[in-house]
Amino acid sequence: MRQNAERCTAALSAAVSNYVDIFEHVEGQIIHAHQKDQERKRNCVMMPSKKLQTFLSLPKKQMKKSLSETSELEKELGNYTCALHARLSPNEHTAIKNSDYVKLSESIGTSVKQAKKIATTVKLIRNVQKQVKKPEINPSKEFTMAALF
CATH class of the missing domain: 1.20.5 (Single alpha-helices involved in coiled-coils or other helix-helix interfaces)
Known part of the structure; x- marks a missing residue:
């Protein structure tokens, strides 16, 4: 043993x-x-500036025009997006994507009403960035390019 x-x-x-x-x-x-x-x-992320809020309320074509006219606005939009991304956890991003305002409010420690406002702003900014990044393709140029190949 x-x-x-x-x-x-x-x-x-x-x-x-x-x-x-x-x-x-x-x-x-x-x-x-x-x-x-x-x-x-x-990391604390404040609501967008009045200038950025006004920009976010514009129609898509006016947004593109505004961004092409001033790099300051594009820079502010980029900085704000980075700040949001750095502040929100993966679970908070998921809650925003799924419109789960209760889960988001519990996670960030705010009211459901405020969480909904935050989620709406984040979604709007994401959509704006997607729209702005899409290049406008002229159909005649596309046809010409296709004819070359």
Whole structure:
């Protein structure tokens, strides 16, 4: 019995050591994720400026024209988008996508009404960026290009 226990001691010691290593690694990952989450939550994103809000309410063609006329507005839109992306967690992005205002409000610690307003703004900005980034293709140029190949 004693000899059997002595033979198993090395294996038991290795298993315990392996368990401790795994535990410390997982603990480090959890702490790191928590710190990143806390850092993300410290980022405060205000509502868009009046200028950007006015821009967001324009029809699509006027938006493109406004952006082509001033790089300042395009820069502000880009900065605002980056700030939103940095502040919102993947779960918050999903809640916005699914229009789950209750989940969003619980996650960011605000009222459902305010969460709905935030989600609407985020969706609007995403749509604007998609629309603005789409290049306008002239059908005659497209035909000419196709004829070349």
